[in-house]
Amino acid sequence: MPEVLPCPTADPSQAARNLDRHGFCVLTDALPSGIRAEMRARITEQAIGERKLDAGTDDGAVYLGGAGRAERANRRVWALMNKGEIFQQPLMQADVLQLVSQVLGPDFLLSAIQANFVSPHDDPLPFHSDQGYVTRPWPPYSLTASVIWMLDDFTEKNGATTVVPGTHLPQEDDDPNAMMVRARLIRKGGIPICGPAGSALIFDGRIMHGTGINTTDATRLAVLTYFCRPFLRQQENFALSVAPHVLDTLPDSIKALLGFQVWKTLGSVEGVCAEGAIVERPQAPTGAVNTTGEPLYVGAT
Ligand SMILES: O=C(O)CCC(=O)C(=O)O
Structure with a gap:
């Protein structure tokens, strides 16, 4: 009998049971409508400004191996921490953090x-796992969420x-049958996760x-x-500990060791950077902008 998949719920305990059982859950009423409206307005303004500045990214070039058409790719606005105080709100919602x-x-x-x-008729972002860069076999727990x-x-x-559904469960990677089942599931396509605005979809990485x-x-x-997980980082925080004048003198090979080189999307700045790129602090304006691309000093006193 096919497994019954979880419905959106406003009850955090039910959401926790759904997450435990299915690897995902939808908690409704996770964000108050005022916060939602403010976030939407800020993101929309920012996206228009970033287009003017030719900033932000379209997934097509990155995730579809260059095959995606930029005009039909999902549009991203990155680094929201810089783009409005309102984006601190999702990081303060206790029920979701608990999940x-x-x-x-x-x-x-x-x-x-x-x-x-x-956007209407965008190319879909293909199926992937958010910890797809981790060498298999994976540990029997999730590294990301x-x-x-x-x-x-x-x-x-x-x-x-x-x-x-089910693809979060430990896989027998060397077992050809398990691999076939997984491939079939993925080919068959996923199920859309529906929910009212203000809901949070939480899932195992x-x-x-x-x-x-x-x-x-x-x-x-x-x-x-x-x-x-907190151990997915270096012991020394080189982005802060290495003085800018020292960083400027370092060869790329050392910058790469310090973490300034992009590896499988990790270590990117303002969007997914090209594999192997040595990243730098971006030139202004990188924070909040208005619809004409001029800086907005959101959060400034
Ligand atoms: O926006 C979405 O629905 C999913 C995006 C996604 O899967 C991703 O960024 O990894």
Whole structure:
């Protein structure tokens, strides 16, 4: 008998049981509507400004191996911490943080915070696991967890995130039968995870997921918070400890050792940078901008 998949719930205890059993859950009423409206307005303004500045990214070039058409790719607004105080809010929602800690343990780090627009008829983001860069065999626990904050209703028609149930379970990687089952599941496609605006979709970082196709005439917007276990970082925080004048003198080989080289998307700045790129502090304006691309000093006193 096919397994019954979890429904959105406003009850954090039920959400916790769903997450435990299925590797994902939807908690409704996770963000008050005022916060949601403010986030939406700020992201929309920022996205228009970033287009003017030719900043921000379209997934097509990055995730679709260059095959995606930029005009039909999901649009991202990265590094939201710099782009408005309102983006601190998702990091303060206790019920959702509790669900993240159910996946990652009591201590975890924010690995990225960004917005994703799925516009009508965008190419879907292909199925992937958010810890896909980890060498297999994986440990029997998740190394990452994600929360997708629905700023719009997520529906079957507007590009709701799709997940492939069961793909978070430990895989017998060397077992050809298990690999075939997994491949079949992925080919069959995922199921759209629907929920009303203000819901949070929380999932185990191993689960295969992607974006759906938006066949409506309105854009679907979400904020994505991506978390990882606290040991997924270096002991010394070189981004802060190495003085800028010293950094300028270092050869790329040493910058790479210090963590200034992008590896499988990790270590990127303001979007997913090319594999192997040596990253630098971006030139201004990198923070909040208005619709004409001029800096907005959000958070300044
Ligand atoms: O926006 C979405 O629905 C999913 C995005 C996603 O899967 C990702 O960024 O890894």
